[in-house]
Amino acid sequence: MTLPKYDLHCHTTASDGSLAPAQLVERAAGQGVEVLAITDHDSVAGLDEASEAARSHGLVLVSGVELTALWGRQVVHLVGLGFDRHADSLQRYLVRLEDMRRERAERIAHKLQQRNLPDLLPDVTARAGAGQVGRPHFAAALVAAGVCENEQQAFKRYLGPGKVGDVKMPWPAMSEALEMLHGVGGLGVLAHPTKYRLTFTRLRSLLNDFVKAGGDGLEVSYSGIKPDHQREMHKIARRAELLLSAGSDFHHPGQVWVELGRFMPLEENGRHVLERLL
Template identity: 35%
Template sequence: MTIDLHAHSTESDGTQRPEQVVESAAEAGLTTVALTDHDTTRGWDAARAAATAYGVDVVPGIEISCQSRGISVHLLGYLHDPQEPALLAELERARESRRTRARRMVELIARDLPLTWDQVTAQAGAETTLGRPHIADAMVAGGLVPDRSAAFERYLHSSGPYHVGHYAPDPVHAVELVRAAGGVPVMAHPFAHQRGRIVADDVVERMAEAGLAGLEAHHRDHDEAATAHAVELAARLGMLVTGSSDYHGDGKPNRLGEHTTDPEVLAQIVEQSGGRTTIARA
């Protein structure tokens, strides 16, 4: 089995529709892929329907954008109930804040560069979780930068002149919400220094006390030291270790299957889940 538990579609900041992500997973030789769009589960049905067509098991998931002491934290959730009211309310609050933040950033950028809100919204569907990657795509389409990476490096990074904050739940609370919804929470790329500031171990420890199941140790944005630290910390706290690509289609260089998760770990994730949502089998 070849298992990749972190991939995005056009329902958030990926460039492929959910069913295309599943098709690409099949082409990459995966047996299992998780669809984990930012703050939304809207792509689940299309991905599930594609499981049989492409012979790939689909794990329904989500990536929740959190914040601790001003530091960004990303929490993956697997097999939760997508209709759990408390979690839904928190996700909707975060999605709306992301949209408001993106609009304000575009207003700031437009003072210096020819960029409009309509150009940004043209890069996303009506219900897409809209964020900085869509601003980047609009800048690429407008010829302002060559690619997403350049847009982030020059204009959209968190310490740049156009940065605007947005609401994001505390990661400990997010862990509690995922567990209450019958899901299994795993911290995404916890020690990816190149993305910006990272939280201290005490934050991970508090998340573990709240029910955090594992750490995504094997990830492109982890260097050797970061991976080793994540594996050691997971062992000390009695948590699972996962590996994933964090695939975004053409939006990032990450390729499906470049990091994978052991089948026994996925079995434990299924065992820990509340059974309200199940894997879509091929």
């Protein structure tokens, strides 16, 4: 099977992206993308708008979402693909995550205030709009308040791992997230595996547990992955009999190294997630 040009991991204003769903679809079409999955964090709120835009551009839209989950104490992200986005069980699951994100935002704001910083919650809520609130909204608010020079500095000082804004939450277990996705007809893909800052020994343990829990695929091409790591992900996916997936993890225009449709792994017949989805 010759695969069309695709992107199976990107974000809109329904979570922490800066383009509305219709705008992102238009941009993807302009980049020659033929199959697109919008995978907002813990939300499918942008998919109806995106579906209408995809029809007008002649682009195939695959239902997608990026779920926050836990492997032990480690936060991991699962890209769900090809599910019934109207299923009641999915909607209940996402409402639960939305409540948790709102609670986390309140706790982050409170912790930052305890460090004599201004109350950022009103600005953060306004920036999130109808979308899911996340730490990138706090980073933007810290820059707007003059506390930090840029968003990278905001994460380094206040929001990154081990910092005051790194608030731990009891996210659903990875196995529960996979079970839910399978229950609504979807596939579960482990997103950007080398971005969790795990040793390769720990990463192999994660992937072993992911496979045991019913995981379907592995992202092997995405922004920031090194060529040697990409080759290793291909080997691991082959040994574990995981489907291959890829996506830009696009959030904002202006970053040419994170452009829609740019990241596609080497094709291996019978082993790509698109062969299952299409």
